[in-house]
Amino acid sequence: MTAAPEYLTSLLASYAREPPKTRPFVTLTFAQSLDGKIAGTAGKQLALSGHESLVMTHWLRTLHDAILVGSGTALNDDPQLNSALAFTLAFLSTSKRALDYGCPQRAKLLRNYALGSGAGRQPWVVSRRDADPEWETRRQALEKAGARVLVLPAELESRSSIAALLSLLRTEGIRSLMVEGGAQIITAFFGASDTCVDTVLITTAPVLIGASGVSYKVPEVRFTSPLFFFSPH
Numbered sequence: 001m002t003a004a005p006e007y008l009t010s011l012l013a014s015y016a017r018e019p020p021k022t023r024p025f026v027t028l029t030f031a032q033s034l035d036g037k038i039a040g041t042a043g044k045q046l047a048l049s050g051h052e053s054l055v056m057t058h059w060l061r062t063l064h065d066a067i068l069v070g071s072g073t074a075l076n077d078d079p080q081l082n083s084a085l086a087f088t089l090a091f092l093s094t095s096k097r098a099l100d101y102g103c104p105q106r107a108k109l110l111r112n113y114a115l116g117s118g119a120g121r122q123p124w125v126v127s128r129r130d131a132d133p134e135w136e137t138r139r140q141a142l143e144k145a146g147a148r149v150l151v152l153p154a155e156l157e158s159r160s161s162i163a164a165l166l167s168l169l170r171t172e173g174i175r176s177l178m179v180e181g182g183a184q185i186i187t188a189f190f191g192a193s194d195t196c197v198d199t200v201l202i203t204t205a206p207v208l209i210g211a212s213g214v215s216y217k218v219p220e221v222r223f224t225s226p227l228f229f230f231s232p233h
């Protein structure tokens with residue numbers, strides 16, 4: 001397929017407009033089981049999406065300026081976040097733990113970038129500055145390995161972490177953001193007090209995982225954006 005499917009381009013048609021001044025357009029999208037689990041016991045990565053859904057996810061990656069995952073997902077899954085179809089740009093997290101993601105032998109995002117073959121763009125890591133001297137050492141190591149570390153500016157510290165993060169990304173020229181997870185990040189976006197999600201797209205797989213699986217929460221149902229479910233998987 002050489003062009004994105006019409007159902008996705010029409011879903012995201014409004015993203016062609018100028019995004020809000022304080023944030024990019026945001027698509028929250030992930031795959032879950034019938035009992036609402038996004039991963040197995042102890043975070044075991046699960047292939048919940050089937051072929052059709054993965055094609056959709058890869059197209060979605062090409063239709064956004066950037067992809068966000070939490071440091072938990074980055075460290076647990078070591079994802080590629082690229083696409084069989086085009087380039088993507090990735091963010092990892094908003095905190096210090098993500099600075100552990102600095103070993104190019106292990107980190108697929110850094111390896112993709114280092115290959116310079118068009119397989120991936122430079123990963124960005126968003127972090128809060130930390131007084132611990134170790135923070136600076138880890139920042140330098142991660143940048144040496146090929147990432148760009150963005151530090152949340154002090155003036156944004158008083159805002160909720162999601163609003164501050166989105167504001168920073170907008171300032172950096174990101175007009176559309178695809179948020180893939182994991183559980184804490186999904187919960188934080190569902191729970192953010194400011195409206196910050198434009199589209200929610202959930203793939204539901206016809207499987208049950210059980211109580212030991214990883215699940216997200218919807219802290220309060222104040223969410224007004226339309227929900228889309230992708231069931232054929």
Ligand SMILES: NC(=O)C1=CN([C@@H]2O[C@H](COP(=O)(O)OP(=O)(O)OC[C@H]3O[C@@H](n4cnc5c(N)ncnc54)[C@H](OP(=O)(O)O)[C@@H]3O)[C@@H](O)[C@H]2O)C=CC1
Nearest residue numbers: 030031039043070072073094095097161181182183184185
């Ligand atoms: N099925 C699917 O579609 C997907 C499944 N997954 C699964 O999800 C699991 C990982 O989920 P989880 O462990 O919850 O990790 P997350 O990927 O949600 O990352 C959690 C980390 O993100 C940072 N974070 C969380 N909330 C905020 C916030 N409000 N502001 C700033 N930073 C925040 C923190 O980083 P720090 O600790 O560094 O401060 C936190 O530890 C994995 O098992 C993975 O396989 C992941 C993506 C998609």
Ligand SMILES: Nc1nc(O)c(N)c(N[C@@H]2O[C@H](COP(=O)(O)O)[C@@H](O)[C@H]2O)n1
Nearest residue numbers: 031046047048049057077079080081180
């Ligand atoms: N759409 C979707 N379906 C699933 O079944 C999944 N497990 C995920 N996980 C997300 O995709 C990342 C892995 O991507 P790569 O294949 O390495 O590019 C993983 O980290 C989750 O963000 N997504």
